[in-house]
Structures are given as structure tokens and as C-alpha cells.
Amino acid sequence: MTRFDKLASYLAAIRYRLIIPFIALASISVSGSGYERVAGFERTYTPRGPAHLVISNVSGSIFVRAWNKKTINVRASGPSSGSVEDRVVRDEISITVRRDLRLDRVDFDVSVPSDTSLSLRNVMGKIEIQGVHGYLSVNSFDSDVRLVGTRSRSVDVKVTSGDVYFDGELQNDGSYTLQSIRGDIDVIIPSASSFSLSARAMSENINLGDFLTSLGGITRWAKGISGTHQKGGPKLNLTTYAGRILLHKK
Amino acid sequence: MVCNHCQELISDYIDGALELGEQAKVENHLSDCEPCRAVRDDLLQLVHFSRQLPSHTPSSAVWTRIQAQIEAERPATAWARIQTWMGRVQGRHFDFSLPQLAAGVAVFVVLFSGSAMLFRGASTDQANMADMGGAAGTSLRANPLSNPDIQQIEHRINELKQSVEQRKVSWQPELRFTFDRNMYYVEQSLLECRQQLSGNPDDQVAQELMLNAYREKVRLLEGFEKF
Numbered sequence: 001m002t003r004f005d006k007l008a009s010y011l012a013a014i015r016y017r018l019i020i021p022f023i024a025l026a027s028i029s030v031s032g033s034g035y036e037r038v039a040g041f042e043r044t045y046t047p048r049g050p051a052h053l054v055i056s057n058v059s060g061s062i063f064v065r066a067w068n069k070k071t072i073n074v075r076a077s078g079p080s081s082g083s084v085e086d087r088v089v090r091d092e093i094s095i096t097v098r099r100d101l102r103l104d105r106v107d108f109d110v111s112v113p114s115d116t117s118l119s120l121r122n123v124m125g126k127i128e129i130q131g132v133h134g135y136l137s138v139n140s141f142d143s144d145v146r147l148v149g150t151r152s153r154s155v156d157v158k159v160t161s162g163d164v165y166f167d168g169e170l171q172n173d174g175s176y177t178l179q180s181i182r183g184d185i186d187v188i189i190p191s192a193s194s195f196s197l198s199a200r201a202m203s204e205n206i207n208l209g210d211f212l213t214s215l216g217g218i219t220r221w222a223k224g225i226s227g228t229h230q231k232g233g234p235k236l237n238l239t240t241y242a243g244r245i246l247l248h249k250k
Numbered sequence: 251m252v253c254n255h256c257q258e259l260i261s262d263y264i265d266g267a268l269e270l271g272e273q274a275k276v277e278n279h280l281s282d283c284e285p286c287r288a289v290r291d292d293l294l295q296l297v298h299f300s301r302q303l304p305s306h307t308p309s310s311a312v313w314t315r316i317q318a319q320i321e322a323e324r325p326a327t328a329w330a331r332i333q334t335w336m337g338r339v340q341g342r343h344f345d346f347s348l349p350q351l352a353a354g355v356a357v358f359v360v361l362f363s364g365s366a367m368l369f370r371g372a373s374t375d376q377a378n379m380a381d382m383g384g385a386a387g388t389s390l391r392a393n394p395l396s397n398p399d400i401q402q403i404e405h406r407i408n409e410l411k412q413s414v415e416q417r418k419v420s421w422q423p424e425l426r427f428t429f430d431r432n433m434y435y436v437e438q439s440l441l442e443c444r445q446q447l448s449g450n451p452d453d454q455v456a457q458e459l460m461l462n463a464y465r466e467k468v469r470l471l472e473g474f475e476k477f
Contacts (some may be wrong), residue, residue, distance in 0.1 A: 014266075082399075099477055101474055102422065103425050112361070123425075123428065123473065124428055133300050139469075139473075140430050141428065141470060141473060142431075142432060143434050154362075157470065158466070160432040160435060160436065160466065160469075160470055161431070161432055161435055165475070179462075179465070179466075181432075181435045181436055181439055181466055182266060182435040200458065200459055202439060202442050202443070202446075202453055202459055221453065221454065221455040222446075222453065222455070223446070223453075223455050223456060223459065224455040224458075239459070239462060241438075241439035241442070241463065241465050242266060242435065242437070242438070
């Protein structure tokens with residue numbers, strides 16, 4: 001018997017001993033992951049109080065609107081190869097699209113009670129939130145972000161490339177941070193709003209519209225302006241590097 | 251959009267110099283056109299590669315030669331021009347009437363008082379800026395990069411960069427492109443902040459923007475480290 005024959009017979013002997021545990025291990029890891037196919041993913045959650053919804057997407061849009069019901073409905077659409085996982089811990093609901101080497105597009109269509117807080121994460125794809133008043137946090141890289149009809153006390157939007165649009169009302173002592181490295185920051189608020197403004201634009205392109213004439217305590221720099229409107233209060237921090245800052249009265 | 255037109259615009263697209271409409275058209279075309287995507291990926295590789303090249307300081311002999319060339323090509327110094335003009339004026343004879351002289355004096359008074367007001371305004375602005383710079387506890391005055399915050403952030407960036415570079419090899423081209431493009435925007439912003447600060451190290455807003463751009467770089471790397 002040659003050395004090669006000995007090796008072949010040894011491998012044949014251990015093959016079945018290895019394959020069975022391997023299959024068992026693989027099946028455990030798949031069932032334990034909690035991921036399921038995106039196609040046809042739809043869930044309805046019934047939180048006891050104001051909930052916190054976290055959506056971590058990779059590529060695709062996230063659209064969230066407020067409705068009158070007390071439930072949260074999440075629908076995802078995308079290719080059958082994509083997978084998504086949901087976890088619920090008390091009133092915190094986390095929905096995560098699996099990150100792998102493929103970049104499958106997954107679109108989310110979500111309806112929530114208006115007092116829901118949202119943390120939305122994405123790599124690329126549009127994000128829109130309508131009429132939600134809980135804390136809002138949006139963290140993405142290549143996304144246009146639109147916040148419409150919001151009365152949240154805390155808004156934090158950070159994108160690397162993409163425009164940020166805010167149309168809503170500022171709340172007392174609220175904090176509103178909108179930032180894009182390459183994109184416009186477009187803010188529309190009622191003309192009677194009180195706020196403390198800090199606008200920074202590396203491009204030096206800041207247009208405060210009619211607010212400029214009614215802004216007090218103005219401090220100007222080459223690439224920024226700070227000031228107070230009415231009584232001050234809510235902090236409005238707007239930052240862009242290659243883009244414009246536009247502030248309009250509603 | 252046809253391929254020729256797209257490939258003409260790709261360089262500007264990578265530089266972020268296209269209008270949003272044109273950018274959208276290019277992206278639309280790229281999403282359907284494999285050859286143009288290949289051109290884009292090649293160009294991105296070039297941009298990245300060239301950014302990693304070491305910078306060389308030219309020898310003093312090169313500077314001397316450049317200076318000599320500039321001197322030789324310079325038409326005349328400002329002082330030489332003034333002397334020529336004075337020479338021409340001296341050779342002439344002027345006659346002014348009383349109203350002409352009065353108008354001349356009035357113009358002089360207006361110009362003098364205007365420039366004095368401008369000068370005073372500029373001094374006040376500078377004083378205000380100096381006050382604000384002094385008040386900032388975390389001022390990055392002398393050398394923005396010597397600030398401990400930024401050093402700490404740079405350390406973190408280097409760690410993350412290593413990790414991302416290892417993973418990047420296995421990424422899909424679209425993901426790689428998205429990362430490279432966004433990283434390019436952040437790098438450009440940092441570069442602009444540095445340029446602004448090299449001209450005016452006390453620029454408080456530029457300091458703030460630079461620190462913020464560093465944080466953005468960390469955010470970007472952390473976001474892509476998970477792939």
C-alpha cells in the first residue's frame with residue numbers, strides 16, 4: 001500500500017464522522033440566527049406605550065408615516081435572497097437587514113403611532129419620515145432625508161452625501177442637528193418660531209431668507225453664522241461642507 | 251445618456267463637481283452600464299492610488315531655478331512702475347480753476363473719512379474674533395493637529411482604516427464605490443478645513459468644522475467596518 005492509498009483510506013474513514021457534526025452545527029447556526037427572507041416580510045407590533053423602533057437597512061428606502069392606530073406595522077420588500085431579522089425587547093423593536101457581501105435592495109414601508117421614537121440607519125437609499133413626534137435619529141451615508149410635519153423634541157440627522165429637508169415645528173428646549181457633508185440642508189419652520197441658530201457651511205452658502213432680518217445677537221464668521229430668533233430656546237444646528245443651508249419661513 | 255458622454259463626465263462625477271441633475275443622469279447610466287462602471291472603478295483606483303503616493307520635497311536648487319525664472323519673466327516691479335509714472339507726470343504742466351480745486355478737496359475728504367471708518371470696523375471685527383478665540387477652551391490654535399482630541403480621533407481612524415482595507419477586497423464594486431465616494435467627500439472637506447486654518451489658524455468655525463469632519467470620517471469607517 002502506497003502512502004497515497006493510506007491517506008485516501010484514512011480520509012474515507014473520517015469523512016462520515018466529520019460530515020454529520022458539520023451538518024448539525026450548520027443547521028443550529030441557521031435556526032439560531034433569527035433571520036428570515038425579506039420577500040413577504042410583514043409584522044404588526046402592539047407596544048404598551050410609546051415605542052422605540054430601530055431599523056438598520058443597507059441599501060433601499062425607508063418610509064415611515066404616522067397613523068392613528070396604536071400598532072406599528074412594518075413591511076419590507078426586496079429580493080428573495082435578502083434576509084431580515086426582528087427583535088422585540090419590551091417596547092424597543094429592532095429590525096435589521098443582514099449585512100453580507102451582496103447589496104440587495106430592501107425597501108421598508110412603516111406605519112407608527114405619532115409618539116414613536118425612531119432610529120433609522122442606512123448605507124444608501126432615501127429616508128422619509130412623516131408626522132412622527134418622538135425622538136428621531138437618522139444615520140446614513142448616501143441618502144436624501146426628508147422629515148415632514150414633525151413636532152419632535154429631538155432630531156439628529158447625519159448623512160455623508162445627500163440632501164436633508166426638514167419641514168416641521170420646533171419644540172421648547174428641543175435640539176435639532178442636521179448635517180450633510182455633501183448636500184443641502186433645507187429647513188422650513190413657522191415664522192414665529194423661537195430658536196438659537198448655529199449654521200456652518202464650508203461652502204459659505206447660507207441663506208436665512210426672511211429670518212435674517214429678524215435674527216438677533218448675530219455673530220458672523222466666514223463660514224458660519226449664529227444668532228437668536230425671538231426668545232431663543234430650541235437649538236438649531238445646521239452643518240454642511242459642500243452644499244447650501246436654506247432656512248425658510250412657513 | 252450614451253457611454254461617450256458618461257465617460258466624459260465621470261472624472262467630474264468622482265470629483266463631486268457635477269450639478270445634481272447631471273450627477274443623477276450619470277448614476278442612472280452607471281447603474282445599467284457595466285463598461286462605464288469599469289471605467290469609473292478604474293478611475294477611483296487611480297485617485298486612491300495617487301492619494302497614497304508619498305509627497306516629495308523638491309531640493310533647494312529647484313526652488314532657486316523657479317525663483318530665477320519668475321524674476322526673469324516678471325515685467326517690472328510696482329515701484330519701478332510708480333517711478334515711470336511719476337516721471338511722466340513731472341514732465342507735464344497742470345492748471346486748475348478754483349471750483350476744480352474745491353471739488354478735488356471734497357473728494358479727498360470723502361475718501362479719507364470712508365477708509366478711516368472701514369479700517370475702524372475691520373479692527374473691531376478682529377478684536378471680536380480674538381475674544382472669541384480666547385474664550386474657546388478647546389481652541390486648536392497653533393497647530394490644529396496637535397490637539398489631543400484630534401490625535402485620539404486619528405488613532406481611531408488608523409485602526410478602522412486597517413480593518414476596512416482588509417474587508418474591502420471582498421466587497422461588491424457598488425459598495426466599494428459608495429465607500430470610496432463618500433470617503434472622498436470627507437477627505438475633501440478635511441482638506442478645505444486645513445487650507446482654511448493654514449490661512450487663519452484662529453478661525454474658530456473652521457476648527458469646529460475640521461473636528462466635525464474627523465468625527466464624520468470615524469462614523470463612515472465604523473459604518474463600513476461591519477461589512
